[in-house]
Amino acid sequence: MRMCENLPRRSMMTTQEVADKLVALCSEGKFPEAMELYSPDIVSMEAGAPPGESREAKGLAAVKAKGEWWNTNHEVHSVKVEGPLVAGAHFAVTFKMDVTFKPQGKRIAMQEVAVYKVADGKIVYEEFFYAM
Amino acid sequence: MRMCENLPRRSMMTTQEVADKLVALCSEGKFPEAMELYSPDIVSMEAGAPPGESREAKGLAAVKAKGEWWNTNHEVHSVKVEGPLVAGAHFAVTFKMDVTFKPQGKRIAMQEVAVYKVADGKIVYEEFFYAM
Numbered sequence: 001m002r003m004c005e006n007l008p009r010r011s012m013m014t015t016q017e018v019a020d021k022l023v024a025l026c027s028e029g030k031f032p033e034a035m036e037l038y039s040p041d042i043v044s045m046e047a048g049a050p051p052g053e054s055r056e057a058k059g060l061a062a063v064k065a066k067g068e069w070w071n072t073n074h075e076v077h078s079v080k081v082e083g084p085l086v087a088g089a090h091f092a093v094t095f096k097m098d099v100t101f102k103p104q105g106k107r108i109a110m111q112e113v114a115v116y117k118v119a120d121g122k123i124v125y126e127e128f129f130y131a132m
Numbered sequence: 133m134r135m136c137e138n139l140p141r142r143s144m145m146t147t148q149e150v151a152d153k154l155v156a157l158c159s160e161g162k163f164p165e166a167m168e169l170y171s172p173d174i175v176s177m178e179a180g181a182p183p184g185e186s187r188e189a190k191g192l193a194a195v196k197a198k199g200e201w202w203n204t205n206h207e208v209h210s211v212k213v214e215g216p217l218v219a220g221a222h223f224a225v226t227f228k229m230d231v232t233f234k235p236q237g238k239r240i241a242m243q244e245v246a247v248y249k250v251a252d253g254k255i256v257y258e259e260f261f262y263a264m
Binding site: 090 | 214215217218219220221222223224225226227228243244245247249261262263
């Protein structure tokens with residue numbers, strides 16, 4: 001069965017397909033829907049964290065909770081997603097967002113590079129790069 | 133003098149300019165020349181390292197030594213650089229290279245995402261993402 005193990009499963013998305021889908025969903029502000037592309041074992045890494053907190057969120061429940069906190073606390077005025085650039089199992093995009101951080105009523109121009117890793121058709125790792 | 137401190141120096145390259153220059157030089161295989169874009173305090177992070185070795189090289193001398201080892205041990209048949217995607221102080225590119233690892237005479241199709249951070253017109257951080 002060794003030969004068969006190396007054949008891609010018909011239903012499994014390629015890195016390019018996952019990347020294109022993520023860009024399409026995020027461009028429309030459909031961040032919760034984009035999480036359907038994530039593996040249960042997703043690891044999500046921020047550029048930094050407040051003192052005593054971790055940069056890393058592990059597992060779909062933790063990453064969804066982080067996303068829900070973000071969605072609850074930000075009003076999104078516009079989203080621009082550029083890319084993807086795809087190389088093997090990895091891809092990169094940029095996010096440029098005009099948001100208001102609701103607790104402070106503060107409007108922010110966010111810019112970040114995001115890198116993703118895909119395994120078995122699902123996103124297993126994401127890391128965000130932005131100025132602290 | 134506070135106002136002046138925040139003015140960009142005329143000779144300082146923007147993130148976009150550094151990114152475009154890096155892509156232009158690397159596309160021509162001019163990897164040593166690309167290192168002129170690096171800060172003396174450059175930190176370079178590989179996706180992984182052999183047991184007992186570090187993923188991280190710190191300082192221009194260490195990063196140049198890593199580059200020289202690479203250039204000495206690889207014959208480059210072709211290089212394709214895609215990008216850059218620029219967001220604030222960061223940018224991402226992909227490298228797709230057809231190389232022969234000379235010590236083993238082994239031809240390899242390398243694919244990686246690279247993320248860079250620019251400060252004061254110089255690259256201060258680079259990280260590579262590829263399958264191990």
